[in-house]
Amino acid sequence: MTENFATTVLGAARIGPGRELKRAVESYWAGRIDADALHTVGFELRRDGLAALAAAGLDSVPVGTFSYYDHMLDMSVLLGALPARVAGIEDELDRYFAAARGNDTVQPLEMTKWFDTNYHYLVPELSASTEFALNPAKILGELEDALAQGIPARPVVIGPITYLLLSKALDGSNLLDRLDDLLPLYVSLLGQLRAAGAQWVQIDEPALVKDLDADQIATVSRVYETLSSAVDRPAILVASYFGRLGEALPALAATEIEGVALDLVAGAVPAVPLNGKLLVAGVVDGRNIWRTDLDNALTTLRSLAGPVAVSTSCSLLHVPYTLAAETGIDDALRGWLAFGAEKLSEVALLSHAVAEGVDSVARPLAAARAALATRATDPRLNNPAVRARLAGLTDSDARRGDDRAAAQAEAIALPVLPMTTIGSFPQTAQIRVARAELRKGLIDEAEYTSRMKREIADVIDLQENLGIDVLVHGEPERNDMVQYFAEQLDGFFATQSGWVQSYGSRCVRPPVLFGDVSRPAPMTVDWAHYAQNLTTKPVKGMLTGPVTILAWAFVRDDQPLAETADQVALAIRDETVDLEAAGIKVIQVDEPALRELLPLRNADKQPYLDWAVRAFRISTSGVADVTSVHTHLCYSEFGEVIDAIVALDADVTSIEAARSHMEVLRDLNEVGFHLGVGPGVYDIHSPRVPSVVEIERLLREALDAVPASRLWVNPDCGLKTRGTTEVEESLRNMVEATLMVRARL
Ligand code: GLN
Ligand code: ZN
Numbered sequence: 020m021t022e023n024f025a026t027t028v029l030g031a032a033r034i035g036p037g038r039e040l041k042r043a044v045e046s047y048w049a050g051r052i053d054a055d056a057l058h059t060v061g062f063e064l065r066r067d068g069l070a071a072l073a074a075a076g077l078d079s080v081p082v083g084t085f086s087y088y089d090h091m092l093d094m095s096v097l098l099g100a101l102p103a104r105v106a107g108i109e110d111e112l113d114r115y116f117a118a119a120r121g122n123d124t125v126q127p128l129e130m131t132k133w134f135d136t137n138y139h140y141l142v143p144e145l146s147a148s149t150e151f152a153l154n155p156a157k158i159l160g161e162l163e164d165a166l167a168q169g170i171p172a173r174p175v176v177i178g179p180i181t182y183l184l185l186s187k188a189l190d191g192s193n194l195l196d197r198l199d200d201l202l203p204l205y206v207s208l209l210g211q212l213r214a215a216g217a218q219w220v221q222i223d224e225p226a227l228v229k230d231l232d233a234d235q236i237a238t239v240s241r242v243y244e245t246l247s248s249a250v251d252r253p254a255i256l257v258a259s260y261f262g263r264l265g266e267a268l269p270a271l272a273a274t275e276i277e278g279v280a281l282d283l284v285a286g287a288v289p290a291v292p293l294n295g296k297l298l299v300a301g302v303v304d305g306r307n308i309w310r311t312d313l314d315n316a317l318t319t320l321r322s323l324a325g326p327v328a329v330s331t332s333c334s335l336l337h338v339p340y341t342l343a344a345e346t347g348i349d350d351a352l353r354g355w356l357a358f359g360a361e362k363l364s365e366v367a368l369l370s371h372a373v374a375e376g377v378d379s380v381a382r383p384l385a386a387a388r389a390a391l392a393t394r395a396t397d398p399r400l401n402n403p404a405v406r407a408r409l410a411g412l413t414d415s416d417a418r419r420g421d422d423r424a425a426a427q428a429e430a431i432a433l434p435v436l437p438m439t440t441i442g443s444f445p446q447t448a449q450i451r452v453a454r455a456e457l458r459k460g461l462i463d464e465a466e467y468t469s470r471m472k473r474e475i476a477d478v479i480d481l482q483e484n485l486g487i488d489v490l491v492h493g494e495p496e497r498n499d500m501v502q503y504f505a506e507q508l509d510g511f512f513a514t515q516s517g518w519v520q521s522y523g524s525r526c527v528r529p530p531v532l533f534g535d536v537s538r539p540a541p542m543t544v545d546w547a548h549y550a551q552n553l554t555t556k557p558v559k560g561m562l563t564g565p566v567t568i569l570a571w572a573f574v575r576d577d578q579p580l581a582e583t584a585d586q587v588a589l590a591i592r593d594e595t596v597d598l599e600a601a602g603i604k605v606i607q608v609d610e611p612a613l614r615e616l617l618p619l620r621n622a623d624k625q626p627y628l629d630w631a632v633r634a635f636r637i638s639t640s641g642v643a644d645v646t647s648v649h650t651h652l653c654y655s656e657f658g659e660v661i662d663a664i665v666a667l668d669a670d671v672t673s674i675e676a677a678r679s680h681m682e683v684l685r686d687l688n689e690v691g692f693h694l695g696v697g698p699g700v701y702d703i704h705s706p707r708v709p710s711v712v713e714i715e716r717l718l719r720e721a722l723d724a725v726p727a728s729r730l731w732v733n734p735d736c737g738l739k740t741r742g743t744t745e746v747e748e749s750l751r752n753m754v755e756a757t758l759m760v761r762a763r764l
Pocket of ligand 1: 442443494500561611652738
């Protein structure tokens with residue numbers, strides 16, 4: 020019998036407290052360091068990370084959640100399931116990175132969001148004929164290192180059901196049919212982990228928190244009966260997170276596995292008996308940054324029957340390393356927060372309280388209570404003016420006139436098939452230099468502003484020369500489309516070092532929305548006004564929508580998201596009204612994250628879409644009917660949100676489509692969409708310059724689905740990640756193709 024453990028987390032961040040892994044991986048890609056040097060950085064990060072987890076008091080430590088790029092990609096390597104097109108690449112690391120990001124000749128795997136987080140994983144490509152083969156070197160090596168270091172290591176892998184459900188079937192087959200081929204590999208892996216000295220193994224099955232049908236539940240039973248009947252294996256912990264388990268829980272409880280990890284932040288304590296299995300209780304939120312209410316957590320822990328271990332609700336991958344790096348916040352605010360390191364202390368403290376009684380942790384418990392107590396009474400969390408505005412909102416504040424097109428057409432004369440772009444232009448070296456110099460104090464605000472204005476003037480010039488119809492200022496002044504607004508709104512703070520991995524070496528620094536949100540002063544009006552004065556063509560005002568601001572921030576957890584969304588919406592609404600007053604006739608409110616926040620369970624989806632749409636409409640209904648409102652959506656399959664897109668009621672919606680061949684237009688037609696639409700005709704995710712012929716063909720396809728009177732012409736998304744020359748050439752081709760199509764209308 021393997022002994023139970025008492026204190027753990029489900030996984031750890033890997034990018035490094037100072038983003039060391041990001042730097043090392045990028046140096047390797049650039050040829051500045053070799054594979055040995057990269058492996059040394061990886062080894063040291065793992066060693067130091069594991070040491071920190073053990074030092075915090077964990078008696079079972081996850082191992083194998085480290086990755087050079089992505090843990091799903093690592094699973095594809097473990098199962099021998101990398102796509103055939105990279106198989107010929109001799110060098111292991113090069114093969115791995117080719118699958119992750121492509122090379123001159125090879126397309127990378129697709130990337131998509133990991134459940135409802137802002138982390139992206141690489142989607143395995145499988146088919147009925149994929150030949151799996153176990154390749155356990157990475158996990159065995161990391162286990163061996165950890166054990167040599169004296170760490171009570173618990174190797175972590177993604178479970179077979181989640182792996183298959185998150186994969187893409189190249190041949191449209193039902194990938195769960197491949198379980199029979201996969202399970203023997205898992206059984207063999209269990210034996211090897213056991214032989215290498217693992218007492219426990221953690222098998223992640225987050226896909227089980229989604230709605231499953233009866234067949235899929237039966238599959239859960241079958242898979243875990245099979246794995247738990249392996250003769251030679253470590254104790255099995257099946258880990259779920261991001262939601263409650265539902266019917267999958269009794270199925271798991273009936274098998275011979277030894278433990279189940281439950282997310283008790285996202286879901287309540289279930290009434291299902293676990294038959295003596297270890298319940299790894301995720302009572303410390305692994306994906307938000309608030310200090311845990313320890314009294315609440317203790318109440319939850321005491322209500323659990325049978326053996327219990329204290330844990331985070333999910334891997335710490337989703338939160339920054341430590342609050343210690345944040346020097347710019349006041350003590351009250353600091354007292355409400357817990358980043359990765361602080362969450363480890365919370366887990367350890369709770370575990371101590373369970374084992375030794377509350378009295379044994381009386382002092383730290385009282386300190387935590389006192390720090391948290393000020394959160395309920397801090398005036399920043401309860402702004403009467405904001406509350407009053409919110410209470411006074413009526414349906415008419417979320418409605419615009421029914422017939423706006425004529426007024427808008429009169430206000431700005433546009434040709435048929437008007438051309439525009441999504442907002443940002445390439446972030447040039449000069450922009451980056453200016454930002455760095457401002458940060459280091461080498462230049463002052465005035466100099467920075469004048470440099471940004473030069474960038475704006477260049478971008479306006481370029482668009483006029485190309486012949487674009489509705490211009491943008493290019494967003495040079497924005498570091499990030501959410502952070503830029505968070506820095507100017509009350510109720511937010513932008514962290515200094517709160518980096519989290521978004522994908523591969525890309526990290527983001529989500530701002531913290533901690534209080535009532537309001538807009539003390541205009542945020543974008545000067546820039547837009549400056550740009551509009553440079554040209555007689557209309558310049559779009561560019562704003563980020565309330566849903567996207569919520570999706571890409573850490574958001575307060577003390578009130579419903581819908582309420583917070585309405586507060587942000589009012590702040591954006593104020594900005595639209597000021598833009599309009601400054602002479603801006605077209606305003607775009609971006610909502611690229613609309614799809615991303617969609618809840619995992621079907622029953623929760625419509626309530627979410629209702630408040631998300633309402634928040635967008637509040638943010639865009641303060642302007643007159645003569646002002647044209649645009650929105651922009653990207654990064655997703657729009658199927659489940661197609662009705663919501665219609666309900667946004669934006670005068671023009673630009674939408675990612677260059678890769679999906681205009682399917683989205685037909686989907687929109689089917690649900691009765693009748694407003695302007697700009698399907699992307701130029702895939703900005705690739706450096707390739709699309710030819711005139713190609714764009715013309717896409718425009719023709721679009722015209723098959725949409726009358727010319729409603730069709731706009733634009734790229735798929737913003738241009739900020741692209742190079743200047745390639746953007747110029749691509750836009751020139753876009754204009755040429757459009758002129759040709761226009762001429763034949
Ligand atoms: N306006 C933004 C830009 O062009 C939109 C970015 C996005 O959709 N992610 O950069
Ligand atoms: Zn986009």
